[in-house]
Amino acid sequence: MLEIKNLHAKVEGEDIEILKGVNLKVNAGEIHAIMGPNGSGKSTLSKVVSGHPEYEVTEGEILFNGEDITELDADERAHLGLFLAFQYPVEVPGITNKTLLREAYNTIARANDREELDPIEFEDYITEKLDVIEMKDEFLSRSINTGFSGGEKKKNEIFQMAVLNPVLSFLDETDSGLDIDALKVVSDGVNKIANDKNAIVMITHYQRLLNYIKPDYVHVMMAGKLIKSGGFELAEELEANGYDALEKELVLNGEAQ
């Protein structure tokens, strides 16, 4: 589904590369976790894949279902079924969650020659999805993320994911800033959305989230590269020994730069 090949990227107008040759393959039905210390390039990877204009790809390519999407705009990538749950969801005052989602849902439907939903049909559809994150109706008529608590913002990301039903979702530190109850709700939501046709890539600092959403693959990112991949046991190993120990081990083996 997703194939990232030797991806290099930097901030537009600056010289320093943040991604230094990322390779990643994600298939339908898989859940991946990317872990790594602060500043390793995890969040940048999710932004570059979803088409943030601040970044420039200098080398490599991103293939999505065989199509090269490296040069596509963010909205075009969204039309193909790519979704990013933001680490810091953005406030847009005066526009309700419902208005945004109906506009987004129908725009994506149009782009894929699927039928659009009229306001009444959409109301039914969206109300059903509220269960995914255990929120009440009033959540729909509030302005996008405006005045939301940190937990509500993160829940709203997962809610939007449920409504837009993407093929591939990047969750950028969705667990950060959540208390244990909210973390449960959010994780349950993600588990309800996951199926054998879609795929999820979680970006996280801690193993905590992975106890609730079990990944099939765990990757460690350091200095702009995925330096080690494995199963769930790799996350446990990191939690026990820390990133430093892994870095040392790799240096000893001559695998790190």
Next chain:
Amino acid sequence: MSEELSDGVKELESMIGEEYKYGFTTDVEYEDFPKGISEEIVRELSRVKEEPEWMTEFRVKAYHAWKEMEEPTWFNATYNKPDFENLLYYSAPKKKPQLDSLDDVDPNIRETYEKLGIPLEEQKMLSGVAVDAVFDSVSIFTSFKEKLAEAGVIFCSMSEAIKEHPELVKKYLASVVPVRDNFYSALNSAVFSDGSFCYIPKNTKCPMELSTYFRINNMNSGQFERTLIVAEEGASVSYLEGCTAPMYDENQLHAAVVELVALDNADIKYSTIQNWYSGDENGKGGIYNFVTKRGICKGKNSHISWTQLETGSAVTLKYPSVILKGDNSVGEFYSVAVTTKKQQADTGTKMIHLGKNTKSTIISKGISAGQSNNSYRGEVKISKNATGSKNYSVCDSMLIGQECGAHTFPYISSENPTSSVEHEATTSRVGEEQIFYLMQRGISEQDAISMIINGFVKDVLKELPLEFAVEANKLLDVKLEGSVG
């Protein structure tokens, strides 16, 4: 800022700087006065308009008062002062100024209003909206007059009101904005040429929306219109003005005075959609919009509400205000001011609380783009006797790009401890993150920007009368329309 981002902002700016669609001129024969101002010109103006003696004297007195006054400079805008000796103070299309039948209106002028989207034929108009069309110095036509008269409502040009309803005009003219209130109100009092007059009798709800469309066509003419709206006890009315002008390299002066009087339990809602020509990207040309607007809630439980969507003019100095004299009266000010290119706007309101338990609300939204400068200036004054009074003010500014400016100048004074004044202000930038967030959800860049701006101004636009909300949205869209994607 990254290159692509600055491209995005440039695109946005060019969208906002969409070409002015109302910039055409109409070819009509004019009856002009010689340029410049003097007592003779003022007297001649009054004579041509066949005004009664008291009106002539009112004007002459105002002229002499103005001669002694200094042009103000305290606002946050710089511009070349108008050359008062080089202005036309009266410029009327040669045909008979006020007409009873549309057939008598110069076809060119009729066509002008058609082009502006304001057909003058009653059957073509928005149902429920009466229109007074002011072209340069004179009112061309007022529709639905008879229907309004059945309800006892007087809606006519100011020239006609002076002749037909002198007792009302004498009683209320300059009662809210005194001649000497400021430099431009004095000038207007001397040379105002026309405008609208509305009178709503006791316990009458005006059966339709009233509106005036102001059009400046002649290159060298100043437009000095005078509007007076009086709502008697228990009366209510909703009034809207719209403004457009052709594109000229020279600046044109628009110095209007609007007065509103609300007696006991009366309700006046005054809305403005101002889209005067704003000048080109180098700041050449455009209208100087120097307007004094003030209402008085004279009676108890009365209510005055100003709503404005200000998108045009090279320089705007305008502070629609409310004097809350009657106990329990309510004043409101809702404003969206959009500046682009090199436009300068210094606008806001004054809420003067005199009566007990008076309330005022101010919601101001400024959007600045290009190299424009957008200032909010607001005064809230609660006097000693205005016990239990309340004000709530919000003024938010949104910046688009790096070269524009937004400023807030609140002046607050409260002379009694039982009253409360609340002021909130925010400044934000239409950010890359907001646009990216919406685009990530599948929405195009242009729709994302339009969503962000619409969300920002929503609290104000919802105050416009329903019939005009569509027009206001269209105007914002025109300003935002562009070639993205």
